[in-house]
Amino acid sequence: MLDTATVLQALSTIVDPDFKKDIVELGFVRDLKIEDGVVSFTIRLTTPACPIKDQFKRQAEEAVGALPGVREVRVTMDAAPAMEVSTGLPGVAHIVAVIAGKGGVGKSTTAVNLAVALMQMGAKVGLFDADAFGPNTPRMLGVRGVPLRTQGGKIVPIEAQGIKLVSIGSAIPEDQPVVWRGSLQHGFVRDFTQKTEWGELDYLVVDMPPGTGDIPLSVMQLLPLSGALVVGTPQEVALEDVRRGVTMLNKMNVNLLGFVENMSYLVCPNCGEEIDVFGKGGMDAFAETFGAPVLARIPMDVNIRKGSDAGLPAAFQEGPVAEAYKELAAAVVQRVAVVEKENPPKAAGVPQAGPGGNQPFLNVPKKN
Incomplete structure (x- = not known):
């Protein structure tokens, strides 16, 4: 029977070589849908610059495409949005x-x-x-x-x-x-x-x-x-x-x-x-x-x-x-x-303003 569990089991054979875990366990597989033999899902990676994203896509298409009852596999490759860190560098x-x-x-x-x-x-x-x-x-x-x-x-x-x-x-x-x-x-x-x-x-x-x-x-x-x-x-x-x-x-x-x-x-x-x-x-x-x-x-x-x-x-x-x-x-x-x-990056506190308070450090011209 073609269901969500079967598809996820097939995708769990794909292992991330860096994290040494499969893409299902890592939470990369999102928005899984099955309709009339068409299986669609998103693989959301940690970065859009992942050097093996094409390999992941190919492996996913092959693994799911081999399941009985699958007519078509639609894989969308995505990346998690940039996070906001706590040191004044949002995004x-x-x-x-x-x-x-x-x-x-x-x-x-x-x-x-x-x-x-x-x-x-x-x-x-x-x-x-x-x-x-x-x-x-x-x-x-x-x-x-x-x-x-x-x-x-x-x-x-x-x-x-x-x-x-x-x-x-x-x-x-x-x-x-x-x-x-x-x-x-x-x-x-x-x-x-x-x-x-x-x-x-x-x-x-x-x-x-x-x-x-x-x-x-x-x-x-x-x-x-x-x-x-x-x-x-x-x-x-x-x-x-x-x-x-x-x-x-x-x-x-x-x-x-x-x-x-x-x-x-x-x-x-x-x-x-x-x-x-x-x-x-x-x-x-x-x-x-x-x-x-x-x-x-x-x-x-x-x-x-x-x-x-x-x-x-x-x-x-x-x-x-x-x-x-x-x-x-x-x-x-x-x-x-x-x-x-x-070893996750350590967030550092924003230092207190020195002499001059919040005045800009350099006199950079305003954008027209």
Whole structure:
């Protein structure tokens, strides 16, 4: 007999590889209807960027379609709406920080291309450029010179190729350096996150400044991070700073999503041989030591540099580099789902207004 129990039993054979439970037990199956041999239902995932959503749909169609009496199977793939968190970021479901122990290892490039790749997977994505001392993301996303605006006392993100971008680089002249003491850095993080109208986001990517100073500390105190990924090169000198970054995450009780080995190798344009310019194997040793995976190995490629300079990130292009960033995004989605279940992000309280009360931290022009 074709009934609800029979259909759910068939669907219970589909197991989520991250949660190690079937989709019925996880509550993914919704709105099940059976009418004249037509079975329709929705599979609601935790994120629209789920890398195996097509696989789930195919498995569901095959499992239910094999039942006696089924003429047609209609599967709708859906994702849970972004949740409201308690730190002043309504509508933002997951916050992922991209950190590096030192500058020059490709952290901002990784953050921008991760945001683009997540967007390409169907997610609504924002990017907070917390690297106040080197705010390069406006150039990388092709909105250099486009000013930030405010509306109703809130900062309005710049729409940059499908990404909602907030960067200090869009609020000050290009040649103006940022010279701030600690209290100003904390105010910057507070205002540019909690006083921004992010709207509904599946992922907010945070491009941290290099090192372990005031801004990374403020981000971790003010935002309930889903986790952080650590970017480094295989060079021993750079790996020393990777260790410091991981130690900071542990002290702040932030989930370590994994490592990105940037400038991992160079493909010889003449013979195709992979050349390990900065060495090999160091990041694998870190992954084993800290119990977190190497999420991606990004090669040295001139197209990454060209794309960043031209405002067209490499993730938009075709070829192995774009595929590497897509693999990174898929790995981040999977890791976020797993680590949030094991160690949910800790909600942090909104700090009291400092000197100046509720006055805006920066004089960002109002949106016309």
